[in-house]
Amino acid sequence: MLTRLLGGAPLALPLHPRYTPSMAQKVTPMGEDFSRWYTDVVKMAQLAEHAPVKGCMVIRPYGFALWENMRDRLDRMIKATGHENAYFPMLIPESFLQKEADHVEGFAPECAVVTHGGGKKLEENLVLRPTSETIIYHMYAKWVMSYRDLPILINQWANVFRWEMRPRLFLRTMEFLWQEGHTAHRNEEEAEEETRLALNMYREFAEGTLAMPVIVGEKSETERFAGAVRTYCIEAMMRDGRALQAGTSHMLGQNFAKAFDLSFQDQDGENRFAWNTSWGVSTRLVGAVVMTHGDDNGLILPPKIAPHQVVIVPIYRSDDERAGVLELAGRIMKEAGETVRIRLDDRDQYKPGWKFAEWEQKGVPLRIEIGPKDVEKGHVVFTRRLDREKEFVPAGEAAALLPKRLDEIQKTLFDRALAFRDDHMKEIDDYEQFKAEVGDGGFFLAHWDGTVETEAKIKEDTKATIRCIPWELGEGEGKCMVTGKRSKQRVVIARAY
RNA sequence: CGGGGCGUGGCGCAGUCCGGUAGCGCACCUGCUUUGGGAGCAGGGAGUCGUAGGUUCGAAUCCUAUCGCCCCGACCA
Missing domain, CATH: 3.30.110.30 (C-terminal domain of ProRS)
Incomplete structure (x- = not known):
């Protein structure tokens, strides 16, 4: 059951001695300034920082581990629905972008352009991909001869660049990581079905994995993707009541197929243009998770994507107590280690109170406290991050109980977010x-x-x-x-x- | 691009008005005492004051220029 919940072996993210921040700072309360609260949480939890280039960010190991967990689970869903991964280049000839009228109008203003290379001015400028429709459909056109070559169901994990005026960590950066699915189909019905399949996959991912309730629907003409016939989306509500587009799926019609001559000979011998779809979610989802579940003590992570699902904080005075506490901690680690992502915080340079605060800022869903009194009584203390609720658990049952408790936390986070959204x-x-x-x-x-x-x-x-x-x-x-x-x-x- | 603010040890700031050779808190290092909600004491290391000119015996401080950053108004996942 748990292997399914986790979808495989737990990640062993190490606790490097310098892994925790050297700063002991408090987060600005949400009610005081939501925007600062968000920035504080992202920085304190060591998810990311601003890069030397304005608008770019450095994703730190803890933030990247979070993204990797999200990515891995979504990647499995993408593959389970019949898609393959591939990779297309970051540099796109400027002329490609201009082939689809709406597309160029929508993206030209936010493209970064390479004009020089090898010390010389280029004959044709290259743009850093803001999205990959053009290069991908250019290639598909070469691969497709007949209806037997369709559908093409490809996904790529990549970085993209969009020149942004007002960047925010994760939510809007000039470079971001994402996944973009690009498919080609024989007819409209099949393409429409694919577009909706992708959207439903996103909904399942947002709600089931991120514990983030979303509203599923279609974009208005104004908000539609540049070059699409229809754009579908999932929209989530953040803790300040604002909406965040968490994923989009586009029915592209034959717009790109016509622009890139992506055509095929159909069964009846006629030449027809293919029908395309594209769909994507990005590192923006990290920001969405922060703003969906976080509180004034920092991050709160859904167990399914938390880099550490459980952290054990040992408490002791003397060396004797230390030995006894660590022995019990070690036993639980060993019993639980195969089923959950659990870490023992045995750093000596920090006191327990420090570690409590630290792991709360980082949003670890469940903490186990083990002190001399617990060793004596043969139990340990579980504390949930989401409401600090404590539970005394017999030491022998602790490891086996973890999957159930994590499952409950995952569900509670979703229910809580859903109730919040419906209230607003x-x-x-x-x-x-x-x-x-x-x-x-x-x-x-x-x-x-x-x-x-x-x-x-x-x-x-x-x-x-x-x-x-x-x-x-x-x-x-x-x-x-x-x-x-x-x-x-x-x-x-x-x-x- | 228009309006407002800021650049001083790793981080956050004081000092600038009124020029005199740089200070505080946190973090870091060493030692002792500590450890059930962000420990205490003692000692220590660390800064060409964004950059470039100028005024002056002397500039973080005054003048000029320049660069960068943050917040608010026009695009986007």
Whole structure:
């Protein structure tokens, strides 16, 4: 059961002596300044830091271990749905980007361009990929002759570059890591199905692995990916009530196929253009996890992705006590080591109180405290990160109980996040009231007449945007809250990251 | 690009108004005492004051230029 939960052998991330920060600082309270709270948590937990180049970040080992855990689990889901991994280059001829009109319009302003190489000016500029549609479909065009060559189901893990004005660690950086799936299909139905399959995979990943509830739906025309026919998305609510796009899946139609001559001879002998899809999630999800579960003591990690799921903190005075405590700790380590990612914090230079605070900042889901009194009584103390609830557990049962407790924590985190989101989401029909309230955060389910103009007015008036046209919420016709015109269903509107 | 703020040991800051050869807290190193919620004491190491010019007997401090960063307004996963 647990092997399934963890999806394989636990990672053994070492506790290097210099692994903990040398600073002992407190995090700015969320209620005081959410933005600073976020930055503090990311830095204190040693997830990432700013790089010398503005807009770039260094992902530190603890943050990268977190990303790796996310990546590995998603990678398995991607492969389980029939996709293969491949790798395409980072440098793309500038002319490629220009072949699809909407695409170039959307991405040209944020491209970094290489103009020189080998000490000489290049004959053709190269752009650092902001996304890889162009280079990938250029290659697919060479690989596809007949309908028998379809579908192509490829994914790549890569870095991409987008010139950003207002960077935030993980949420918006010039370079970020992601996964981009790119597929080619014989007909529209199959491509549409693929687009939805990818989106459902993301939903399952967000909710099942990250314990982050999401709203599934379609983007409005304004928010649509440059070059797509339809863009689907999952939207999550952060602790300040703002929305964060956590993943997107695009039905590209034949736009790129036409631009790159990705065509094939069909069964009936006719030449047809292929239908494409692309879909991705990025390191932004690390930021999403921070802002979904964290509190004023720092990070709180869902067990499934936590680099350390359990940390044992030994407590002792004399050498005798030390020996007894460490022996019991060692026994639990040995019993649990195969099933959970557990570490023993036996560093001598820090006191227990220090270690408690430290691992709380880093969001370790469960802590085991073992002191002389516990050794004497034959039990240990479990403390959950999410609410500091303590539990006395007989020493002999501790290791075997861990998987169950971690499972419960995972579930509690999801339930808690879901309750928070539902508490901050409501239907609204009065535009004046909406304008007054939307600034305070939360999701608003409102009727919208479906026009770009009305959407622009809402953004102009309130800075809030239509996050998505949800699949499962807000059903039923009504009148647009702005214009009073007919509306087929409610949409989700919120301030967004 | 427009508005506001800041560059001083690893981190956070004081000193700048009123020039006199650099200081505090945390962190780090050594030793002793400590360890169930971020230990105490003693000793120690560490800074060309963002950079470049200028004024002056003397500049972190005054003048000029320049670079960089952070916060607020126009793009994005």
